[in-house]
Amino acid sequence: MDNKIKLKKRIQIVLLLTAVSFIVYGLYRGEVGVILKKAVNICFECIGLG
Amino acid sequence: MAIRQAVKRKLIQIAAFGLSNIHVCNMKTGKLYTGKWKRFCNPGLHCYSCPAASVSCPIGALQVVSGSMNFKFSFYVVGFLLAAGVLFGRFICGFICPFGLVQELLHKIPSPKCKLPKWVKYIKYVILVVFVLILPIAVTNAAGMGAPAFCKYICPSGTLFGAVPLLSTHPELKKMLGALFSLKAVILGIVIIGSVFVFRFFCKVLCPLGAIYGLLNKVSFYHLEIDKEKCISCGKCAKACHMDINPVKTPNSMECIRCGACREKCPTGAIQLGFHIKKKQTEQEENDG
Incomplete structure (x- = not known):
């Protein structure tokens, strides 16, 4: 049981570090600009027109 | 006096719904909020084409970046979902998701309540893989851009929170209505009726965001x-x-x-x-x- 908890903790830390590095890399390569451009205009696909 | 867990949860859900829809005054004009907060994703499912929406939809953002000319994978959104999922798991579905609250309110309508067969829960994983991950990358136009297939063909949140207020405030959009809108309206109708009879019908059967958080539920801190x-x-x-x-x-x-x-x-x-x-x-x- 103790080993299971330790393994789970390790997985959590690895996933969290991966998540943070993904976010930083995504910000660095400018993905946010693509999202912002889509989000501030009417998304025709979302409302069933496009 | 101790507040019951159900009441506490409902209060948090209402607060999260309010924060997700902080620009509620835009509902009158049908103008979208265009500020910098839209760079960030909502942990729950909420269409960024809703005039009241304060942040972006994570499922929409994931497809938009994957289907863009420059990027075929969104590190930013996957990282965000991974972080949210590892920290909270499906707590987000239960407490934060605006569409979850809508379904729960619909379920309060007095009616016979029923359960779904167990296999239907796997449909959302198929939707996640096919409509969210594969189609925006695989089906592209001449410019190499793919459409957000889940938003386009399925998402009832977009129809309810995006289409309804926008079509009622922009009469010119009504001229563009066609088969695609009919399909989405039928899906919204099924989800609304389904939610009256089955608790969180959409979450159980169709939600790709619930599928992502569900996979992370086993290792989440919460x-x-x-x-x-x-x-x-x-x-x-x-x-x-x-x-x-x-x-x-x-x-x-x-x-x-x-x-x-x-x-x-x-x-x-x-x-x-x-x-x-x-x-x-x-x-x-x-x-x-």
Whole structure:
């Protein structure tokens, strides 16, 4: 049981570090600009027109 | 006076709904909020084409970046979902998601309530893989851009929170209505009717965001624990569960939205929810071992 908890903790830390590095890399390569451009205009696909 | 878990949860859900729709005044004009907060994603499912929306939809953002000319994978959104999922799991579905609250309110309409067969829960994983991950990358136009297939063909949140207010405030958009809108309106209708009869019909069957958080439920920091010494196997928790899970058998089931209904019904206090890892049981086992 103790080993299971330790393994789970390790997985959590690895996933969290991966998540943070993904976010930083995504910000660095400018993905946010693509999202912002889509989000501030009417998304025709979302409302069933496009 | 202690506030019941169900009331606490409903208050948090309402607060989260309010924060997700902070620009509610835009509903009158049908103008979208265009500020910098739209760079960030909502942890729950909420269409960014809703005039009241304060942040972006994570599923929409994921598809838009994957389907863009420059990028075929969104590190930013996957990282965000991974972080949210590892920290909270499907607690987000139970407490934060605006569309989850809408379904729960619909379920309060007096009617016969029913359960779905177990296999239907796998449909959302197919939708995640096909409509969210594959189609925006695989089906592209001449410019190499793919459409957000889940938003385009399925998402009832977009139809309800995006299409309804925008079509009522922009008469010119009504001229563009066609078969695609009819398909989405039918899906919204099915989800609304389904939610009246089945608790969180969309979450159980169709939601790709729930599928992502469900996969991370098993390793999330926020989790459910059963104290086996206290559990008397009365089965009250399984009966109380609206997501049709037996928390004693599968405390970290991919379907559990961490609503706490089981904990409230437990007569011995054997169910714990939180970020902590219970030390007492571990120490006991160490001593035994």
